[in-house]
Amino acid sequence: MSKDAAATRLALVQAARRRFAFDGYRATTVRDIAADAGVNVALINRYFVSKVGLFRACLDRAVPDRDLGAPDLDRAVGGLIRHIIRSPTDEDSMQLLLLLRSSGDEAVDAIRRETLRGYAERLAGAVRAGRTTLVDDDLLVRAEIALSVVLGMTMMRTSTRVEPLASADVEAVAVPLEEALRALLGGQAS
Structure with a gap:
């Protein structure tokens, strides 16, 4: 992909992230996103196939894997805390807000649930690292509660x-x- 294509993709994801986070999925149109990014609306389909594909791209970094996939609990907890103490205009905070908004679209809501489940599984894996504890439903529930605290x-x-x-x-x-x-x-606590 060329530098211009990569820059256009990034501009579209950033514009979509802001719109989806603050206006919601249903109220956001692809024309709004393209206008915010300063590009032709056809580029959304070219790079993301659809509005749903663009939404999925917005969630790809909602909580960076380096935080949830950390090899131990200390690094995982530290990464989650860093997300919360950042400024309210931070891109990561906006991405987290995407996970809070109901979309009114079943496919998009399924993507949100899948994303959250994946984060919980990686966080549970970080908790389990170095221990004999298995990732079971109890640990997944605890990880999901921890993510709920972070999102709240x-x-x-x-x-x-x-x-x-x-x-x-x-x-x-x-x-x-x-x-x-x-x-x-x-x-x-350390």
């Missing part, structure tokens, strides 16, 4: 801007959040 914190700090949480300093958020995540996932 992201929503409270970014889209709803609930105070004083939205403007709380890093330590005021990171310390109790680490304690909560470790309690859920079975590790001691």
